[in-house]
Amino acid sequence: MSTNCTIVRLRLPGVDSVDDLGEQLAGHVETCLTCQAEAARYRTLRDRLGGLSTAMVRAPSALVPSVTYRIDHLDDEEANGRSVVMRRAAIAVSAAAGAAVAATAGTIIVIGLRRGHHAA
Amino acid sequence: MSSLEVERYEESELVERASRGDQAAFTELVRAHQHEVYTLAVRMVSDRELAYDVAQEAFVRAWRAIERFRGDAKFSTWMHRITVNTAFTHRDRRKRTRTDSLDDIYREPESASLTPERGGESAAMQGPLEDALKELPESLRAVVVLKDVYEWSHTEIAEHLDISVTAAKVRLHRARKSLRLTLWKHQDEGES
Numbered sequence: 374m375s376t377n378c379t380i381v382r383l384r385l386p387g388v389d390s391v392d393d394l395g396e397q398l399a400g401h402v403e404t405c406l407t408c409q410a411e412a413a414r415y416r417t418l419r420d421r422l423g424g425l426s427t428a429m430v431r432a433p434s435a436l437v438p439s440v441t442y443r444i445d446h447l448d449d450e451e452a453n454g455r456s457v458v459m460r461r462a463a464i465a466v467s468a469a470a471g472a473a474v475a476a477t478a479g480t481i482i483v484i485g486l487r488r489g490h491h492a493a
Numbered sequence: 494m495s496s497l498e499v500e501r502y503e504e505s506e507l508v509e510r511a512s513r514g515d516q517a518a519f520t521e522l523v524r525a526h527q528h529e530v531y532t533l534a535v536r537m538v539s540d541r542e543l544a545y546d547v548a549q550e551a552f553v554r555a556w557r558a559i560e561r562f563r564g565d566a567k568f569s570t571w572m573h574r575i576t577v578n579t580a581f582t583h584r585d586r587r588k589r590t591r592t593d594s595l596d597d598i599y600r601e602p603e604s605a606s607l608t609p610e611r612g613g614e615s616a617a618m619q620g621p622l623e624d625a626l627k628e629l630p631e632s633l634r635a636v637v638v639l640k641d642v643y644e645w646s647h648t649e650i651a652e653h654l655d656i657s658v659t660a661a662k663v664r665l666h667r668a669r670k671s672l673r674l675t676l677w678k679h680q681d682e683g684e685s
Contacts, residue, residue, distance in 0.1 A: 386669040387662060418673055421622050422641035425536070432531035433545055440523050440552040444516060447553070 377401040381408045385415050508568050512559045519559065523552050526569060530576050536638045537580040539627045547583050551576040573643065577635075577653050584631065625675040629668055636661055637668035 381398055388394055391402050391412050402408045443450070504525070510518035530551055534544035555562075555575050562571055626634055635654060639645040640661075645653075651661045674681070 386673065387666040414673055414677055415669065418669060418676065419641055422637065422672075423644075425622070425642045426644070428532075429528045430532040430535045430541075432527040432548065436527050436531060436545065436548060437520065437523050439549050440556075441516075441520055443549065443553050444519070444556050447557075 374407065375401075375405075378405060378408055381405075382411060385411060389419065390416075504568055505564060508559070508562065508564060511556075512562060514560075516556075519556055522568065526572055529569060530572055533573055533576050533643070534580060536626070536642060537577060537635055538584070538631075539634065543583060547576065547580045550583070551579040554579060574653065577639065580635075581654070621676055622672070625672050628675065629671060633664050633668035633671065636664040637672070640665050641669075 377398060378401075381394065381402060384394055384398070391399050394402065402412055504522070507518045507522050511522060527548070531544060531548045534547040534551070535541055538544050538547060551572065555572060558575070562568070626638070629637070632654075636650055639650050639653075640647070647658045647661045647665075650656075651658045654661065656664075
């Protein structure tokens with residue numbers, strides 16, 4: 374395998390046609406059976422991938438009714454979403470308040486202990 | 494007017510009505526585009542149950558946003574973009590909630606998914622190419638699907654996947670190379 378073959382192999386996955394390889398490498402491919410075979414594989418791959426654009430996967434029959442149901446109940450969903458947010462906010466506020474109370478209590482105890490220590 | 498023009502006229506009429514809040518018109522659009530959107534979702538996430546959730550969520554997002562749809566692009570193009578974004582949101586959500594790697598999720602055996610239409614799906618989705626696509630890491634699969642199946646430009650892919658154009662090109666290169674090695678593996682082994 375020549376240096377050109379190696380470069381062609383490295384670059385083929387990134388191009389959409391042999392012409393995109395540049396004049397020199399495209400010229401090499403024209404005369405090299407190994408590179409032609411490799412280029413043909415990538416062309417086949419791209420063609421087969423392109424062919425998938427018209428091949429549909431049938432959606433489950435429940436999809437349309439489930440979308441309609443979701444849209445019908447969007448207000449509920451949003452209300453539930455809001456209540457979840459509110460609940461989370463309430464938990465966060467409670468946690469913060471709890472932490473503040475604990476910190477205050479801790480400070481009072483420490484001060485109390487220090488005073489006790491100094492008095493002794 | 495050709496049948497295609499009539500179809501487009503009817504679609505723009507439906508979009509117009511839907512954007513004014515006509516839910517029945519939107520349901521018609523969902524009915525018309527369900528297979529296309531579901532197919533894209535399946536190709537993006539390689540898991541039919543997850544694709545069902547993605548397709549459903551994409552349509553709900555579309556309904557929420559249809560008021561702002563100006564009709565510059567085709568409705569299907571707009572839906573494709575929403576579906577791709579939704580697929581990525583679901584991926585991120587799964588990443589946060591599950592410790593399994595995404596590739597493990599996407600390699601769930603077919604029998605683990607539940608949709609009854611599975612047996613009736615297009616034969617074109619079967620076969621070595623689809624299997625090879627499933628085996629790709631998700632970040633590579635998304636790029637090769639959008640570029641080679643849906644003909645998105647590198648710039649569009651980069652924008653939607655929030656990566657650079659160079660990264661999109663590198664991923665495409667790696668994805669194609671991996672697919673090529675998988676699909677012609679036996680031939681390569683025979684040659685060596």
